[in-house]
C-alpha cells in the first residue's frame with residue numbers, strides 16, 4: 001500500500017475525472033511561441049494551492065488556456081473556476097503538482113489542469129519521484145525518501161543518503177532497520193557521562209550531518225511541513241533512554257486513530273492542544289501511540305495522558321505527548337529540560353532520537 005505511493009498518487013490525481021488528450025487551439029501559431037495547441041490533463045475538484053504567476057478573470061476556460069499558451073515554458077498548469085456563464089477565474093501557474101507535492105488540495109469548484117508530460121505514464125521506479133521537463137518533453141527520476149530507498153533496495157544499510165527535496169538534493173540520515181526501516185532521523189541528542197549538556201542546535205534541511213554530534217534537532221516549525229510535503233510523512237517514532245533509570249520510551253504514532261491523527265496535526269501546527277490541556281488526561285491508555293518492544297517506560301504502562309504541552313514552538317520535541325500528574329512521566333526535550341519517563345533534572349548519559357517516515 002505505502003509503496004504504491006507514486007503510482008497510486010498519479011492514478012488518484014490523473015486517473016479519474018480526466019479528459020485525456022483534449023486539444024485546445026491557440027489563436028494561431030505565429031506569435032512568439034510555437035504551441036498551436038496544448039494537451040491538458042484535468043483534475044476536477046482540485047486546486048494547486050500555490051501563488052499564481054497571474055490571476056485573471058476570463059470569459060471561458062479556453063480563454064484561460066490561451067493565456068497559458070501565451071506563456072510558453074513559463075505556464076506549467078492552471079486553475080480554473082467558473083464564476084458565472086461569462087466569467088471564469090483563471091490562475092496561470094509557473095509550476096506544477098510534481099514540484100509542489102502536498103499542495104494539491106480539494107476544492108469542489110476548481111479544476112486543476114497540468115500540461116501533458118512524460119511523468120503521466122509513471123516512468124520512474126516505485127520509490128522515485130518523477131519531475132517533468134516541459135521544454136524538451138523529457139523527465140527525470142529522483143530518490144524520494146528513506147522509505148523510497150528502502151523500497152528500491154531493501155538491503156540498504158542505515159546511513160546518510162541524498163534525497164530529492166524541494167527542488168534539490170538534501171543529505172538525510174535514513175534508519176533502515178527498526179520497524180521495517182525507511183525512517184528519516186530528525187533529531188539526535190545525547191547527554192554524555194560528563195553531564196555537560198550540549199546546547200541544542202535547531203537547524204535546517206541542509207544541516208542533517210550535524211546529527212552526528214548528538215546536539216541537532218531539525219527546526220520543526222520552519223522545515224517539517226516542507227519535509228512532510230516531499231517525503232510524505234505518515235508516522236513518527238520517538239525514542240529516549242536514561243542510563244540512571246534504565247528506562248526507555250520507544251513509541252510510534254498510530255495516525256489512523258483519532259488521537260494519533262491529533263498528535264500529527266498538533267506536531268504540524270494545524271491544531272493546538274485540546275482545550276482541557278495541560279494535564280487533563282484527555283487520552284485513553286495506548287491510544288494514538290503504540291509502544292515498541294524495547295519500551296519499558298512507566299509512561300507506556302500507565303498510558304499517555306495528554307497530547308501536546310502547547311507552550312513551545314518546537315512541538316515535535318518539547319512534550320508532544322506526556323503523562324502528567326504528581327509523578328510526571330514525560331517525554332520532553334528542550335534547552336532546559338531533558339525528561340525521559342521522569343521529571344528529574346539534570347539528565348546524564350541519556351539519549352533522545354526522533355524519526356519520521
Ligand SMILES: *[C@@H]1O[C@H](CO)[C@@H](O)[C@H](O)[C@H]1NC(C)=O
Nearest residue numbers: 026027028029030031032036
Ligand atoms: C501565420 O504565418 C503565415 C506565414 O508567415 C501567414 O501566411 C499566416 O497568415 C499567419 N497566420 C496568422 C493567423 O497570422
Ligand SMILES: *[C@@H]1O[C@H](CO)[C@@H](O)[C@H](O)[C@H]1NC(C)=O
Nearest residue numbers: 029030031032033034035072
Ligand atoms: C517555430 O517552429 C518553426 C519550425 O519548427 C521554427 O522555424 C521557428 O523558429 C519556431 N519559432 C519559435 C519562436 O520558436
Ligand SMILES: *[C@@H]1O[C@H](CO)[C@@H](O)[C@H](O)[C@H]1NC(C)=O
Nearest residue numbers: 058059060061062063064066
Ligand atoms: C471564449 O472566450 C474567447 C475570448 O474571449 C472567445 O473568443 C470565444 O468565442 C469564447 N468561446 C466560447 C465557446 O464561448
Ligand SMILES: *[C@@H]1O[C@H](CO)[C@@H](O)[C@H](O)[C@H]1NC(C)=O
Nearest residue numbers: 133134135136137138139140
Ligand atoms: C532536457 O533539458 C534538460 C535541462 O535543460 C536536460 O538536463 C535534459 O538532459 C534534456 N533532456 C533531453 C531528453 O533532451
Ligand SMILES: *[C@@H]1O[C@H](CO)[C@@H](O)[C@H](O)[C@H]1NC(C)=O
Nearest residue numbers: 173188189190211212213214
Ligand atoms: C547521534 O549522536 C551520537 C553522539 O552523541 C553519535 O554517536 C551517533 O552516531 C549519532 N547518530 C547518528 C545517526 O549520527
